[in-house]
Amino acid sequence: MKKSTRHSLSRRVTLIQLALMITMVAILAVSSYMVFRRTYLRFYNQKGQDIVRIVAAQTDWEQLEHFAETGEPDSYSESLTEFYNSVKMNFTGVGYLYLFVPGETSFTYLIEAQTPEDDPEWVAHWGDIFEYTSYEYEKLLPDVRAGKPSTEIMFMETALGAGIETWAPVFDASGNVRAMVEADYELTDLEKEIDAFVLRIVLFILLCTLVFLTVMFLYMRRSIVQPIVRLNASVDSYEHGDFDLQLEKFRTDDELRNLAVSFTDMTRRIDAYTEEVARATEEQGRISAEYNVAKQIQTDILPSEFPAFPERRDFDIYASLYSSREICGDYYDFFLIDEDHLAMVLGDVSGKGVPAAMFMVIVKTLIKNRALQGFSPAEVLQNVSEQLVEGNNAGMYATVWLAVLELSTGKGMAANAGAEHPVLRRAGKRFELQEYRHSPPVGAMEGVRFRDHGFQLEPGDTLFVYTDGVKEPRNKREETFGTAGILEALNREPEATPSVLLQTMKTTIDSFTGEAIQADDITMLSLKYYGTAKPSDEWK
Amino acid sequence: MLKIDKTAEGEKVTLTLEGRLDISAAPQLEAELKRAMEHTTELIFDLEKLDYISSAGLRVLLLAQKQMNKQGRMRLIHVGETVMETLEITGFVDIFFIVE
Incomplete structure (x- = not known):
């Protein structure tokens, strides 16, 4: 398979060349045959005409008239016959040479040349009368009447052979045509000669062609086919890894x-x-x-064991973070500052990726450290923000919601540094947004002030906080989930525990967005406050 | 899609933002700002036609604010309701100088 494709290019080109050569040789053979034939005929015609003109000029009618009329040989007629004989003998190819008197439908012989090789039976004598052939009748008689020798080539082919006929008139003293000299040139072997000649030429050209084709084939193989084959092989070997x-x-x-x-x-x-x-x-x-x-x-680094405080009956807390494909820098946190104070944090770092994650870890650590020292939320954020602003050229910042709840009384203090509006449900009522003035994000700018916002939780109240990943999911119709979506999902089952609330929220968001890819972290935290009205295990 | 239109009079440059300034448009504005803030002492953002601003957009404005604090001043004008709400929630109303 491989082998046959390898040389098919050179073979094909050589075959095409061979075909062209054969066509060329054929054309050459036919044309040279025709050219040589015409040249031959013209040559022998000329030769025949020369002979008859010389012979006619040598024939003196005045001296011959006596013999012509009587048939009695005299010295002139005998010497003339000798002359005729010697002409025929010395010009090879002259088949017949004779002198005759042309009549209207037939002609009368006067002299016919004879050589020793001729069969005497076939030689005509004085007074023999022959009918014109139709050809002679048509071509000869007009020349007789016009008194001129033959000019055009008269090639005759008969069963006996082929030949050219030439003739010339013999005049008397007063210029009348009295007789005609005719010579027939035998060309029986002409065709054979031409065939042999053309064959020689054709053979010679074929030989040349073969030599030429061989040289061409070898040259093509060396300078075209072999390079291509080498290219081809290299490409093949390149597939297997090496290429040279x-x-x-x-x-x-x-x-x-x-x-x-x-x-x-x-x-x-x-x-x-x-x-x-x-x-x-x-x-x-x-x-x-x-x-x-x-x-x-x-x-x-997020607290992930739930229930987080199994021994506590005064509150129930639950939080979750559903991360998107990218790192978005959301986080939640909650911890007891002391037995009576619970801190809750929800943060979102601006930007994405590893830098956001690193920044988030710093924010989380700083906030927890400061909060554990007992500062108010605003004081904590103020301190953290100032630490973060230093040398923060990337313009990174974090939105943070930080609340500290006094568990025994339900009194709380929150600072909202650019985070979303929290949602609160008073016992027996519906979830509602808690809108109050927010502080700027932490780490955003030096010299900004953070505000504390006091609040009071009663037993049975439920708090829900979230990042923008909960508020901003969009569906295929480019609609945003929004705070309306959040409130609707929460109010569907307002009595539910924090863990159920958060799971409901996630499934609601998922069915809202459908197949759209989650673009941002979804982070939520919920607290249900029981206060002193601790629910017994049976109540739960 | 965000369309940014820039007009400059001497050292005062006004950038009119149209459309959504989200995470995909933020780099475009950041690049534009780099040029716009050269030798500028007064930078004005016209946000009348800005429909939405995300946290990535806020970060770009914050960086501009920080830079302009060093070389002049920056103001936001014609802030629409939606963007204003975002600025209030995120607390950036305390950082930017917003002309009512």
């Missing part, structure tokens, strides 16, 4: 060499690109692995 075109073997500076050069360049570029892709893929894998670690850290 051996450019030095492309000796001539032609298109094929250019092709080989650009092919080599291309493979080099492909190799470089492949290497680059491999490196990039490896790099990507490394980055992606690190990314996943960062994401893991982000979720690992």
Whole structure:
């Protein structure tokens, strides 16, 4: 299979050349046959005409008249006959040479030349009368009347052979045509001669063609086919990983060499690109692995064991973070400052990716440290913000909602640094947004003030806080879930425990967005306050 | 999609924002701001036609504010209801100078 495709190019080109050559030789043979034939005929016609004109000029009618009329030989007629005989003998090819008197429908012989080889039976004598052939009648008589020798080529083919007829008139003293000399040139072998000649030419050309084709075939193989085969083989081997075109073997500076050069360049570029892709893929894998670690850290540092305070009966807290594909820097946190004070935090770092995760860890750590020292939420955020602003050239900041609840009394203090409006449900009522003046995000700008916002929780109240990932999901119709969606989901089952509330919220968001990819972290925290009206296990 | 229109009179530059300033448009505005803030002492954002601003957009405005604090002043004018609500929730009303 391989072998046959390899040389098919040179074979095909050679076959085409061979076909062209054969056609050429055929055309040449036919045309040369025709040219040679005409040349031959013209040559022998000329020769015949020369002979008859000389013979006619040598025939003196005045001296011959006596013999012509009586048939009695005299010295002139005998010497003339000798002359005729010697002409016939000395000019090879002259088949017949004779003198005759042309009549209207027949002609009368006067002298016919005879050589020793001739059969006397076939030689005509004085007084023999022959009918004209139709051809002679048509061509000869007009010349007799006009008194001129034959001019055109009169080639005759009969069963006896082929020949050219020529004639010339003999005049008397007063210029009348008295007789005609005719010579027939035998050309029976003419066709054979021409055939042999043309055959020789054809054979010679064929030989030349074969030599030429062989040289051509060898040259093509060396300078066209072999380079292509080498290119082809190199491409095959390139598929298996190694590639060497051996450019030095492309000796001539032609298109094929250019092709080989650009092919080599291309493979080099492909190799470089492949290497680059491999490196990039490896790099990507490394980055992606690190990314996943960062994401893991982000979720690992959040309190994730629920129930978080199984021994406490005065409140129930639940929080969850559903991370998006990217790291978005959301976080929640809650911890007891002391036995009577619970801190709750919900944060969202601006920007995405690893920087956001790092910033989030810092924010979380700083807030918890400061809050554990007993400062009010605004004081905590003020302090944290000032620490974050220093050397923060990336413009990163975090929105934070921080609340501290005195569990025994239900008195709370919150600072909202650019976070969403919290939602509160008073016992037996519906969930409602709690709108009050927000402070700027932490770390955003130096010199900003943070405000505390006091609130009071009664037993049975439920608090729900969330990041913008809960408020801003959009569906295919470009509608936003919004605070309306949040309130509706919460109020569907307002008595539910925090964990059920958060799960309901997530399923509601999922069915709202449908198949759309989650663009942002979804982070929520909910607290149900029981206060002193601790629910017994039976009540639960 | 965000359309940014810039008009400059001497050292005063006004950027009119139209459309949504979200995470995909933020880099575009950041690049534009880099040029717009050169030798500028007064930077004005006309937000009349801005429909939405995300936290990524707020970050770009915050960076501009920080830079302008060093070389002049920055103001937001014609702030629409939706954007104003975002600025209030996020507390950026305390950071930006908003002309009512």
